[in-house]
Amino acid sequence: MTTPGLHIRNVTVGVDGSPVLTNVSLRVERGEIVAVLGPSGSGKSTLLRVVAGLVAASTGSVHIDGADISGIPTHRRGVGLVFQNNQLFPHLDVAGNVGYGLRIARMPAAQRRARVMELLALVNMSGHADRDVATLSGGEAARVALARSLATTPRILLLDEPLSGLDHDLRYALADDLRRVIRAAGSTALLVTHDPVEAERIADRVVRLAELSSGAQ
């Protein structure tokens, strides 16, 4: 009976009485990349935060590979989130950021180092391991943030406007890169964005947030 992948069921989130998300349902198959489109302020980020466990849903549930994870705290969910503006730890260098999750998972240092190198190669950032994150360009920071989230091989990878804040040309070049990297990692991914072109370039399937609400009369 288990359904592989991510299943969001009738999730409603209210903040101070006003609903941010109403009865949202979505299914993402294992290995699939789905993009959710919506204007800013429509609750896209909140949807990702519910899946990551950073925001609690008022009603509804989130299932991964058939199991209800609604009660599990963020750090035990095995869900990766690439934040808007990346949120790289300013006190750690590039390798420190990418290896952060591995360190927490108690991976031995040598193995960790190898895995960090592997990921940096995957995102075309080999040779930047020792850099201070404050010196990274927007595109580089986005790549490092992606590598950091992929390092622990999360069951679901969430991406919150991963390319916002980048200029146009770089943006679409990086979109193709992003797709390649997520594919190569074999991840199941859910991406939210306001840019239809970006969504099409990265995802296998694009849905509008407004269409996900059922029975929201």
Add this chain to the structure above:
Amino acid sequence: MARSLAGFGVVTTTHAPYRRASRRLVVVPGVFVAVFTVWPALATLRRGFDITAIATEGGLRGTVWFTTWQAVVSTVLTLAVGLPITWILSRHEFIGRRFVRALTLVPFVLPTLVVGLAFRAVLPADLRTGVIPLVVAHVFLNVAVVVRIVGARWESQPRSFDEAAATLGAGPVTRFRTVTWPMLRGSVGATAGLVFMYCFTTYGAARVLAGPSRPVTETEIYRFAVLAGDMRAASALAIAQVVLVGVVLAVTARGVTHASVPIRPLALRTAPHARRFGVAIGAVIVGAVFVLPIVGLVSRSLRVGDGFSLAAWRGAFGGAGALDVGPSLTASLTTAVVAAALSILIGSLVAFVQVHAASRAARGVATACEVIPVVVSAVVVGLGFLLAFRNGPFDWRGRWWLLPVAHAVVALPLVSRTMTASMRQIPADLRNAASTLGASPLRVLASVDVSLLRRPIGAATTLAALVSLGEFGASSLLSRRGNETLTMAIGRLLGRPGDLVQAQAFVASVVLAALCLVLVTFVDFTTAGERR
């Protein structure tokens, strides 16, 4: 290490006319600090040159040792108490948060002498003097430093770093250890250094609470200089004190620069249900603890002998008993106004030169003007004045302006740091724009700098007045008959027996505390203090 929080750009401050002017302007603070800080310090050094007195005389060595360890214990306990309070106040939103936060800052605004008296009023008789009340008072006084410095950093730490760590598998403890702590560490270190320095140079609280068997260096300097007339011993202790404070400051200087990175607070989040109860209880306890001493102060002033009585108050305002509040209040206010005016003038010049000077030498002089008075404690300033201004053309003993000048020296670092931080935030191009629109350099100063700095100038001036009102260290060495300020009056009354006299010391404290609390409502703490 040029590791900084991404996104904070450096504002350039180049404006040619200011650059040129600062070369000449630096002379004013330079001369002021040379005459009123460096020279007194040298006079002290000459007298106390035989610093071996400390090594050979057991009493002096014991004093320095006790002062050091009580300061270490006070600092550790202040952090142990202050960090959880800071966590409650800067990571959670609840009804009354601002009020509780303001309460924790009250003791820091009150004169240490008054806080010492407040503790004497509320503590049981057998705990009124000794190490324990002294350390407790230090914790009470300095929790505000933790709440302000560490709190500002903690509030501005985006929650998303925490969240990012959570999505990577870090539990609450790991998140604190690997994300929160590394970002707070610098500010905690800076706070520890500052608190240690405050506790090491404790004077007002120690005069009231330490007791005769537990003198600290500052009270011993006072005792040797004023009561025993032994200037050699007083000077030797003063030198030891300055050296130790200098070392502590040098060690923590890195953390201080770290902590002074521009900070912007973020929206707070309501505590999750499970935690809400604990946070509420904590907030209530914090509120109660910080109100208690104030209540004790007032109630003690209303007690003469065994019963409730207004006698002390009536006497203080009617000239009966040992205290006449009227003239003392006038003396305190006059001194505060002159001291505040002097220190804002000198402090602004120091800040101006630090921000605008191109020449290394000019900036160096300005920085020295800011740093030297930090290293020299208030009691040492008083001692230096006694030793430097006593003969020849510099015989300024008994001049009324000597006290406000001493207060201005004590307040100078606070004022110039507040002004420097604010001045740096004005983009140079604003001034350049004014110039291209035809404004002369003076016009630029008036229409751009002064108008934008009105609030910080007001805040810094008020802070200086607050420092002067509560200043006791320099005051008690320079005090003489006539022109007695409130803190001097309290100091005098404390040494005298009698229920009414004692109650009147508390009357003077209540008046002083009220004055400070009224003044502080004028300080816009969003621009001042934040970057101390």
